[in-house]
Amino acid sequence: MDARRFEELDPPARLLLGSGPSNAEPRVLRAMASPLIGQFDPAFTRIMDEVSALSRLVLRTDNLASFPVSGSSRAGLEAAVASLVQPGDRVVVGNYGRFGDLFCEIAGRYGAEVESIDAEWGRIVEPEQVVASLRRRAAKVVAIVHADTSTGVLQPLAEIGRACREHDALLVVDAVLSLGGVEVSTDEWQLDVCVAGLQKCLGGPSGMAPLTYNQRASAAMRARAAPPRTNYLDLLQLEQYWGPDRLNHHTAPTSMVYALREALRIVCEEGLERRWERHRRASDALRAGLAALGLQLFGDPRHRVPMITLVNVPWGVDEAAVRAKLLDDFGIEIMAxxxxxxxxVWRIGLMGYNARVDNVLAVLSGLGQVLRxxxxxxxTEAAAPAALESYxxxxDRMPEPGIEARTA
Ligand SMILES: Cc1ncc(COP(=O)(O)O)c(C=O)c1O
Known part of the structure; x- marks a missing residue:
């Protein structure tokens, strides 16, 4: 085979307004180009410690066990389930979308007896349903998604957190979409394990799953009769690798650790509250523009998450053709x-670096033209003025930047 057939890599420039990955912060991409160093070089272990410290700030927790799993977000979720669940354990899943199904699947694969509490797509799981299930029968784990990217719904967690303490269950939360875009208060809401991802509202590429867990979760992992049937995703081993023991586990993906550090640093510099408000402001502007175009949104308006907007496809429109045309003519990706x-429905994401009004105007313009x-x-002429007026x-709602950076 002639290797000259393969040209130099040159992917097209795209505006990624789908369900993730989102475009990465330029500073994160620059950090990834930094020189590689050895994983036990003191300069690198210091960087690992900084990643843990920054993770605590962004996840709003004092948990010592705060570090990333090397892998996409699903690796973090699987690590949490695999490390806690033993065959026969009862796991209750609050399920209101695609990623609730994922929790059920992973827990089932590790031998759990799974009860899925299902809500119609577009609605939340009513916390009382989870409470009622725990009252009926004890469970070791309750697993729930904080914001499901498939439905654009934000699930309230504080009441479920309280119920889990009362009934001695461990609460495992998927904050893959929510972290960096809306409030995620791990300690205040009594989340025992909280798992996130880098490629959405944290503004990096896919491939790192920052997570945190508390003493209750750690005690449950230590109390197991046998270690989990996975080595790569064994959280207790990973904790020893990321902590002072520096257990020789996998070879950390150096450039991804740099990426995560820079992404978390940017979040802290901006300040969490300011960042949440930026996401809300951008999505309000998008929604005002979509309304001006005469398009309807999907889902319960009381529980819509800002970072992804689900738009009903107008009757008779070929939804796939619209997406293809947006990609070809405007270089904009939105999702089925x-x-x-x-x-x-279409799903339009405004996440992390992309939660900006210029992107809102670009997608409104593209969508209007393609629909016409x-x-x-x-x-079409009504969308941009409506978006700008909302924005x-x-x-004047924007909070001060960088509270987290000052408390670091
Ligand atoms: C809410 C949620 N959880 C989990 C995942 C799985 O993440 P990954 O594809 O990074 O493994 C996704 C991916 O889109 C997600 O949106």
Whole structure:
């Protein structure tokens, strides 16, 4: 085979407004180009300690066990389940979308007896349903997604956290979409394990899953009769690798550790509250523009998450053709939907670095033009003014930057 057939890598420039990955912060990409050093070089172990300290600030926790799993977010979720669940353990999953199904699948693979408490897509799981299940029968673990990317719904957690303490269950939360975009208060909400991802509102590429767990979770992992049937995802071993013991586990993906450190540093510099408000402001502007185009949003309006907006596909429109045209003509990626919503909604993400008004204007313009080309008479000229009016009107709500950086 002639290797000259393969040209130099040159992927197209895209604006990634789907369900993740989102475009990475330029500073994160620059950090990734820093020189490699050995994993036990004191300069690198210091960087690892800094990643843990920054993770605590962003996850709002004092947990010592705060470090990333090397892998995509699903690796972090699987590590949490695999490290806690033994065959026969009862696991209750609050399930209101695609990623609740993922919790059920992973827990089932590790031998759990799974009860899935299902809510219709577009709605939350009512906390009382979880409480009632725990009252009926004890469970070792309750697993729930904080913000499900498949439905755009934000699940309230504090009440479920209280119930888990009362009934001696461990609460495992998927904060993959939510961390960096809306409040995630691990300690205050009594989350025993909280798992996130880098490629959405933290502004990096996929490949690191920052997580944290408390003493209750750690005690449950230590009390197991046998170690989990995974070595790579064994959290107690990973804790020993990231902690002062420096157990020789896997070879940390150096450039990804740099990426995570820089991403977390940027979040702290900006300040969590300011960042949440930026996401809210950008999504309000997008939603104002979509309304001006005459498009309807999917999901319970009381529980919509800002970072992803689900838009009903107008009747008679070929949803896949619209996405393809947006990508080809405008270089903008938006997403189709899973399961029962497939073909019925588009998903438009404004996450991390991309939660900005210029991106809102770009996608509104692209979508308006493409819909017109499909014969839908949308008032394209109304979208940008509506978005800008919403955006400017919200300008004085912005909190001060960088509270976390000052407390570090
Ligand atoms: C809420 C949620 N959880 C988990 C995942 C799985 O993450 P990954 O694809 O990084 O493994 C995703 C991915 O989109 C997600 O949106």
């Amino acid at each position: 939907a899973f399961g029962p919503l497939n073909g019925r 080309a499909q014969g839908v008479q949308v008032p 400017r009107g919200a300008g």
